Amino acid sequence: MIRIYNTLSQQKEEFQPIEPGKVRMYVCGMTVYDYCHLGHARVLVAFDVITRYLRHCGYDVHYVRNITDIDDKILLRAEENGEVYTDLTERMISAMHEDEGKLGVLPPTEEPRATAHIDNIIAMIRTLISKDHAYVADNGDVYFAVDSFDGYGKLSKKKLDDLLAGARVDVEQAKRSPADFALWKAAKAGEVSWNSPWGDGRPGWHIECSAMSTCCLGDTFDIHGGGPDLMFPHHENEIAQSEAATGQEFARTWMHAGAIRVNKEKMSKSLGNFFTIREILESYPPEVVRYFLVSSHYRSQVDYSEDNLAEAGRSLTKLYHALRGLVPAKDVADTAHDRQFQAAMDDDFNTAGAIAVLHGVAAEINQHRRQGDEQAASDSAAVLVRLGKVLGLMQQDPEAFFQADTGGELTAEEIEALIQARADARKGRDFAEADRIRDELASKGVILDDSREGTSWRRG
RNA sequence: GGCGCGGUGGCAGAGUGGUUAUGCAGCGGACUGCAACUCCGUGUACGCCGGUUCGAUUCCGACCCGCGCCUCCA
Numbered sequence: 001m002i003r004i005y006n007t008l009s010q011q012k013e014e015f016q017p018i019e020p021g022k023v024r025m026y027v028c029g030m031t032v033y034d035y036c037h038l039g040h041a042r043v044l045v046a047f048d049v050i051t052r053y054l055r056h057c058g059y060d061v062h063y064v065r066n067i068t069d070i071d072d073k074i075l076l077r078a079e080e081n082g083e084v085y086t087d088l089t090e091r092m093i094s095a096m097h098e099d100e101g102k103l104g105v106l107p108p109t110e111e112p113r114a115t116a117h118i119d120n121i122i123a124m125i126r127t128l129i130s131k132d133h134a135y136v137a138d139n140g141d142v143y144f145a146v147d148s149f150d151g152y153g154k155l156s157k158k159k160l161d162d163l164l165a166g167a168r169v170d171v172e173q174a175k176r177s178p179a180d181f182a183l184w185k186a187a188k189a190g191e192v193s194w195n196s197p198w199g200d201g202r203p204g205w206h207i208e209c210s211a212m213s214t215c216c217l218g219d220t221f222d223i224h225g226g227g228p229d230l231m232f233p234h235h236e237n238e239i240a241q242s243e244a245a246t247g248q249e250f251a252r253t254w255m256h257a258g259a260i261r262v263n264k265e266k267m268s269k270s271l272g273n274f275f276t277i278r279e280i281l282e283s284y285p286p287e288v289v290r291y292f293l294v295s296s297h298y299r300s301q302v303d304y305s306e307d308n309l310a311e312a313g314r315s316l317t318k319l320y321h322a323l324r325g326l327v328p329a330k331d332v333a334d335t336a337h338d339r340q341f342q343a344a345m346d347d348d349f350n351t352a353g354a355i356a357v358l359h360g361v362a363a364e365i366n367q368h369r370r371q372g373d374e375q376a377a378s379d380s381a382a383v384l385v386r387l388g389k390v391l392g393l394m395q396q397d398p399e400a401f402f403q404a405d406t407g408g409e410l411t412a413e414e415i416e417a418l419i420q421a422r423a424d425a426r427k428g429r430d431f432a433e434a435d436r437i438r439d440e441l442a443s444k445g446v447i448l449d450d451s452r453e454g455t456s457w458r459r460g
Numbered sequence: 461g462g463c464g465c466g467g468u469g470g471c472a473g474a475g476u477g478g479u480u481a482u483g484c485a486g487c488g489g490a491c492u493g494c495a496a497c498u499c500c501g502u503g504u505a506c507g508c509c510g511g512u513u514c515g516a517u518u519c520c521g522a523c524c525c526g527c528g529c530c531u532c533c534a
Contacts, residue, residue: 010464028534036534043534073532153463158530162462205532227534231464234533258465259528269533295483296473301466301527307484311472315483321497344474352474356482363499370491370499431493438495449497456497 002057002346004223005299007231007254008155012348015253017222023054023061024221026213026251028230029111031068031205032092033077036099037274038289038304039260039267043227045290046257046298046349048105049391050225053345056390064216065108066209067093070115070202075192085192099277102286104392110216114208118194121203121211124245125183125196133244136198137174140186144206146179149240155254156232181237183207206237213251214242224251228259229268258301267304275304285404287393288313294351294391315359316393317402317458319384321449322362324398324456328382329375337361341387351391358387358394402458409444419448419455 002015017023027047030040047063054061068074069089078085100107114121125142128134133148146152146160153159163179182204187193193200203211213221219242226235235254242250260267267274280289292312296302337357344353361384368377388394403412410418418437425433438448447460 030534031532039534041534071532156529157463159462163530228528229533232529233531257534259534261527264527266528266533270531271533299465300473303472308472311484314485315472318483318497324497347475350474353481356474359482366498426493429493435494442496447496450492450495451497 002054003348004253004255005348006252007256010157013253015222017059018220018252021058021060023059023223024217025051025061025063025223025225026209026217026221027063027065027108027224028209028226028234029065029067030092030096031071031073032089032096033071033074034092034269035276035278036096037267037269037276038280039227039274041099041103041277041289042260042293042298042302043225043257044100044105045103045293045392047225047255049294049298049351050223050255050349051106051108052390052392053349061109062217063108064110064112064213066212067111067113068205068208069093069113070192071205095278099281102281103277103290104286104395106392112212112216114203114212117208117212117215118203120215121207122184122194122196124207124211124214124241127245128183128241131244133241134183135176137176139174140199140201141174141182142184142198143175143180144183144237144241144244146177146181146240149244151243152179152240153236155239156236158232158236181206181233183241206234207241209234210238210242210245210250213238214246219246219248219250221251223253223255225255225257228256229266231256256299258297258299261301261303262305264303280309284309284313285401285406287396287401288316290392291316291355294393295355297352298349319358319362319388319394320396320398320401322365323381323384323394324402325451325453326365326369326374326378326381328385329378330382332379332382332386335383337364337383338387341390345390354387354391358384358391361387399456402456404459406445406459408446408459410441410446415441415446415457419457422448423455 003012004015005012027043030036051061051063074085074089078088081088125134128144129136129142132145134142134144136142160179164177184196184198184201185204186199186201193202213224224235239250262273265271265273288309292309295312295315337360340360341354341357344350344357347353361380365377365380365384368380385394418441422434422437425437441448441457445459446457449456449458
């Protein structure tokens with residue numbers, strides 16, 4: 001039985017899908033005006049692991065993650081760049097797909113784009129107006145009337161009164177209440193726009209997620225997820241719009257990832273302290289970045305630092321070392337480790353605990369090898385690869401992982417030649433020369449591992 | 461100010477009412493020509509103060525500290 005922490009109830013709940021065997025999940029994706037940063041990667045990886053585990057448990061998962069491809073920031077950035085906004089969004093979407101692929105994030109089942117759902121958005125706004133949950137303001141915008149929805153604040157635990165009291169300046173005059181938010185924004189002259197019953201304009205940010213999620217998954221679905229900073233106002237507004245429009249419960253379980261921090265501050269676009277995925281991948285192998293993300297619980301805050309990434313690299317290296325030189329067995333029955341792994345993952349996707357199990361399996365492999373039991377080692381290796389796959393780890397050939405060209409000074413051929421020279425020196429018991437070669441390699445970032453079968457190498 | 465989350469050993473990071481997390485780093489031993497890898501062994505811990513309990517790091521309360529949201533942000 002899987003238990004999931006639900007932001008709505010603020011506790012872990014037994015997960016019971018609406019339709020047995022099926023999971024319908026929606027996650028708020030990217031606004032594509034810039035490259036994805038580590039914070040985005042965290043959400044991407046977290047829900048990728050969740051999807052993988054649910055599928056591992058036999059669920060048929062319908063995973064929808066949207067793309068916001070029309071928005072004020074997109075238009076602003078495109079104008080700064082002097083390009084058509086669709087050129088910008090197309091470029092950022094391919095960059096995002098590239099980054100995801102490197103991190104081992106599987107594509108969602110569906111990836112709807114806001115601009116392809118304008119009709120659904122307009123239909124939903126029309127419904128909201130007809131039910132008196134929304135109104136057309138003097139400036140041509142359409143707003144959602146927050147006080148028309150009783151449950152407003154139930155996700156973020158905010159009271160409407162507190163929100164109004166704390167409302168910051170710059171309240172749009174056209175709004176009836178400061179907490180109301182735009183469903184449809186009237187276009188200014190020359191702006192990109194779509195026709196609507198309320199004049200030319202474009203959708204507000206929140207409504208697109210309501211329209212796309214209910215369109216792809218139905219009025220009520222199982223899981224809705226996203227980044228920590230979307231809880232309010234974005235998700236709160238989604239609930240209000242959707243439930244007001246359909247009269248049905250929106251998402252059953254709300255899941256939020258924890259923030260990535262840099263020097264004790266949240267990594268964010270507004271603070272400008274973010275590292276893009278591609279930046280980080282210049283210094284670290286993608287699987288190391290993924291390991292770093294997965295090695296702590298998805299809801300906890302994690303600090304980004306060079307030290308933490310480097311440590312993740314050493315830890316992953318240990319796991320791959322266990323696999324080195326082994327051919328994993330084909331079929332291996334459930335083991336005690338499988339059950340431990342499942343127990344950890346069942347508990348709100350405790351990937352940190354699951355990784356500890358992986359290390360337990362690695363230790364077992366090494367012990368079998370030490371005892372010369374190749375068959376048992378190969379069986380355990382199969383378990384390590386099988387469980388690793390659920391986390392999106394351990395799927396590379398160990399040599400490929402160790403010897404990936406990270407821009408070192410030496411080519412694989414040059415390294416092999418030096419290793420041969422060292423082997424010859426050792427054979428002639430010229431250890432001074434052998435050690436000189438090993439030191440030379442080490443200074444160029446190549447570490448040697450001697451074993452009975454010979455010498456293997458890796459880039460450190 | 462309102463709402464929410466968290467403080468675990470040198471570091472990272474799980475978890476539990478009484479028994480080993482795990483990883484990195486350290487120390488001792490084995491292996492090795494010497495190392496690396498690996499194996500065996502080993503140390504340091506639960507912010508502070510009360511309470512409940514036979515027993516609390518784990519439950520309850522107060523306090524201190526940190527963080528997040530309350531405006532666009534994953």
